[in-house]
Every structure is written in C-alpha cells, then in structure tokens.
Amino acid sequence: MKEELLPPIEESVGAGAMAPPLPQKKSLSIFRKRVRKFKSLKRGYYSFVLLLVTYALSFILPVLVNNKALAVHYQGHYYFPIIRYYPAAQFGMDAIGEPNYRELKRKLSRESAGDWVLMPVYPYSPTESLLDLPGSPPHKPSREHIFGTDDRARDVFTRLAYGFNVSLTFALLVLGSSYVVGISVGAMFGYFGGKLDMLGQRLIEVWSSLPFLYTIIIVSSIIVPIYIPGRNLLMQPSFWLLIAILAVFDWMGITYYVRGEFYREKAKDYVGAAIAMGVSEPAIMFRHILPNALTPVVSFAPFAIVANIEALVALDFLGFGLPAPTPSWGELIGQGMNYLTDWWLVFFPLAAVFVTLLLIVFVGEAVREAFDPKEYSRLR
C-alpha cells in the first residue's frame, strides 16, 4: 500500500469523481463505504449499538421499572394491572384507588392460597413517593433502593432510568426540529446566494450573538410557574414548548455547514445538468444537492445531541426545564445542591449524564472519522 504523504486537507464528496476510473467488480456507494468504515471503528460502533439498545429498552421501561404489577392471579382469575386499572377492592384490599401491588404481593404470599403477583424487575414508579420508608427523605441507597431516594422519597434509580428516555427523546426532537429549519435555511442561503445570503447571514449573526442560556431563561421564565394577579392561574412550561424554545435558538449551528456545502455543490456539473433539464429548484436543492451535502449534517448530529442534553440538564438544574413531576437528571442534581451531604443525589445523576454523553461523544468521534476523514501521516 502506498502511504499517503500529504493528508487530504478537505475531502469532499466530489473528490472521488476526479480519480481515474478503476476497474471494479461492483462499486460501493460512498455512503455504504462510510457506514462500513464506521462499523470498523469499534469503540464508536459499540457505543452506538449500546445506546440504540438502551434507548429502545427505555421505551418498555413501564414493564421493567414500575410499581404496577405485570400480572396478578387472584382467586382463580388473571388480572393485568399494567394495561388496566383495578381498584384495590378488587383484590380484597381496603385502600382507596389503585392498590399497592408490592403490598399485595406480600399479602398474597403470606396467605399462600396459590395466588401470586408478578411485579416488574424493579418495582417502583418514578413519580411515586415512598412514604412508608423509615426515617425522612432523602433516604440512603439500600438494597431495595439501590441509588437511594430523593427529597420526596421517590426512588432515584427509577427517576434516572426514565430520565434517560426523557433526555434522549428531548435531545433528538430538538435536533430534528432545528435540523429541519437549519438545513432548509442553510440550503437556501447557499443555493440562492446574493442578497438573501447577505441579509440572512446578518440576521443569523444577531440571533447567534444572543447569549444562549441567558435568553432561554428569559423566555422560559415567561412560562415557569408564575402567579398572575387577579386570576389564580399557574402556568408551566410543557415538554413541547421547551423543545420549540430550544430549537429556536439551536438551528443556526448547522446552517453554516449546509450553506458551505451547497455553495460548493452548486457549481458542479450535475447541478448544471439538472437545471438544463428543467428540474424545479426545490427538487434540485433537496433531491440532488442535499444527499451530497449530508456529511456535516451527519457528523454534526451527535455533538448537537450532547449540547441539547447538557442544555436540558442545566435548565432542569436551574428550575426552568421540564414541568415538575417529569423525571429529570438536572432536577436531581439541583436537589443535591440543597442536600450536600446526601451524595447519591449528585453522584448518580452525574454518572448517568457522564456515561450517556461519553457514549454519544464516542459515536460522534467515529462518525466524524468515517464521514469526514482527516488522515495524519508522519515521517518519523
């Protein structure tokens, strides 16, 4: 193999086209090649698989981590509380509302009448205050509550597990919505150029010069629980609203890259051919150029997700994040600041943030190496 002495300073999609055609059995598309390269980068690839599996599992968390029983066998009948609501009286308990299935399990096994309760692996709910625990919350980690409980006696582990799903879903949705806007805007700037580009760049400069978190706090303090005089009204920021707010401040990052790619691609022959054939402008932009301009879009994504999760954790920490009972990592760290001796309120959420972000960064590094390779060579 011939060693490359000069590193390719910038590898664009078109570079392959300039190489002399080699006799090949079957050519792989550039995207396939990159995916293959990505798979060969073990650390990033396994991180990706691990994240994917964990994220998929986090959608069936109600089956794995919950205080509702999966199945109950009671007096010859089968019940499935996980999908249906049963009053406590159904099982001969005198509580009002839904029965405490952990207690039911203990009771039935005491009676040993052949009845049983099948609980999830970790039988606690993220919003359930465990008031029957001895002492006052937050409780230390114990065998039943491996990460302890928070200041409202809610199990920390379940809140972290559900928080994983919330954080990642949130980050992905912010990424998606800011990509839709950012890519379209960047594509227009790069494709049409001229006055639109000039003016747009200025507007983006203004918008991106706004101090990000500072402005978000101003905006979301509009909707943070506030008391409106005269009316006894409490308003809360909702999940979707917070996504919208973050996306509004987040879409600029990708426009620069997409604009640059479009600017470069526009000058190439295939675009000229498409114009000559009378293809409509949106079709040229999104069907012809965009697939060739995806490199920054893909390699930017993992780092954008990291930034989104960090923003959510910071907002939750400050109390401007998701509405109150939502399981959240940042909110737990914020609690930890109020109970500094209760280390589990800080360490475990922080470890969750760290491990998740680390895996995403690993994926990001591998994606970048596969999609935007910069090879370094040294003589000695």
Added chain:
Amino acid sequence: MTGYFLRRFLLIIPTFIGITLAVFVVMHFVPGGPVERQIMRYKMAMQEGGGGGGGGRSVEIPEEAIQEMKRYYGFDKPVHVRYALWLWNVLHLDLGRSYIYQDPVWDVIKSRFPISIFLGLTGFILSYLVCVPLGVWKAVKHGTKFDFMSSFIVFLGYSVPGWALGTALLVLFGGGSFFNVFPLGGFRPDNWEYLGFFQKIGAQIHYMFLPVVCYMIAEFATLTILTKNSLMENLGQDYVRTAFAKGLNENRVIFKHALRNSLIPIATGLGHVISIILAGSFLIEKVFNIDGMGYLGYTSILQRDYPVALGILVISSLLLLVGNILSDIVYVIVDPRIRFK
C-alpha cells in the same frame, strides 16, 4: 484590509441594535414584570395588615396607583418608544437604575467586575498553560499509551459540563460527606480584610481552586484537541518533510518549525479573552455561590430587574462582537498569509 475591519466595526452597530431590540421586546412581553411584582407585594402587605383572616380575599388597588407605578417604571409608553429612550440613554452611557438595588446599573455591574475578571482570567490563563502543552505532547506521542490515557481525560472533560462537575466536587471536597478540604462556596472568606498578604493569597487559592477547575474543564477538551489536531496537520506538511530531509533533528523540526504554524488557530482564541473574562458562567457561579457578573445576570432575570439584565447584555454582547473582530485581527497578525477582503 483596513477597509474590511472598518466595515466589521461598523456592522457592530446594526448587530448590537438587533440583539438588544430582540431581548428588549421579549422582556416587554414577559408577565410578572416590575409593575406586577409591585402590585403583588402591595397586595400581600395589605392582606397581612388586614389581620390575615381574609386569606383569598382580593384587595383592589386603585387604578391611579397602577398608572402611577407604570409611569414610574416607564411602562406607560409603547415598547418602541421605551426602546428608543433606553437606547438614547445607553448612547449617553447611562444604563439606568436598578429596580432592586436602587443604584445606577453601572455601579451594580462594576462592583462585580473584580470577581469575574479574577475568575475568568485565572481560568483562561491556566487552561492555556495546561492544554497547549498537553495537546503538543499528545501530537508528538500520537498513538502511544500516553496519548490514549490522556484522551480519556479529554473525553471526560467533554462529557461533563463544568458546572455539573462542580456539584460533584462540592459534595466530595466541600465538607459534605467525604473530605472537608474546600469551603462550600463564596469568593473570599468573611475575615478577608484582617488577613495578611500571604494569608490572603492562601485564602484566595483555597476559595477559588474548585471553581477554577470547573472553568478549565469547560475549555479543556476543545483546546487540547485543537492543539493536537493542528500540530498533527502541520507535521504532515511538505515543509516538515523538507526539514527532516535536510537532516534537522526531530525536536527542532517539531518545536521550531511545525509548532509555530500550528499555534495559529489557537492564537485566534486570544481575541475572545475579553468576553470570556467578563461573561462568566452563571452556572458555575451559582453552584459555588460566587457573586460575579454571570450570577448577577441570572438573579436580575429572576427578579425582573430589567435595567441590570439589559446592562449586562449590552456589555457582554459588545465584548463578544469586539472579541470576534479582535480574533480576526490576531489571526492576520499571526498569519501574514491571511487576507480578508
């Protein structure tokens, strides 16, 4: 090129107006403004004064009083008039008067300067002192065990936000449950004035150690990797090959030839030093309970102290915009090949 930078400086004006206008308009429509806060405080006072038995009894405030309050805070005028007035005052270097502190905004902000400058500058200098040599060393030792091990620290720095690491450090070392090494927060001890010179230095290091570590973590990953990649890129260039070919020894090639060129992108960061120093991270300041610029901005938003919030915005956005241009100027000075047009 002078023309280019002149144009850049002139462009500050519309950008500045855009930024402040955007925030001004948002603030105007945020409920719970100073007038509403005053009304609420008044109502609460009335209810407490009235024996407290009323509970949900609503207290009516005369319309004239509300109008008077609106006039006092300038809320009786439409938003564009208020913005114009505010801008006019800013041009005359008058940022207004704080609603909460009742002092001129400039004085309130100015009192926080020493804290933010101290923290920002220390963190900035230390991160350059640590990251640049580390990046160089990682590039020289690329692919070795040292490179691999130090990459782990870099990834750690990238995956944990500085302020979040701060919470963990406080729990660990802040006298919570593990080691009682550092104070729980604050900028300086209460008895600062009575300390001798060396005691002051000791106390300052004692108080600032953890916050500065958190400041550095934020910069650590990006700066180290930037240095490393930049040097790696240069080591693959033709002139390095030539230098090796003519028989120079490795140290000379790396440190005399390649390193100088690879420091160019790092030097551009120096232009931003002015905004880093003053902008501060309110998250870190909040975690460590340090009363700096960032924390002031945060509390001023919470308390709807608009003049202070806007004043900080004015200062930080101006510094950011000027810092951008300074970066470009530094770029041109360091690298004569660069030409802006």
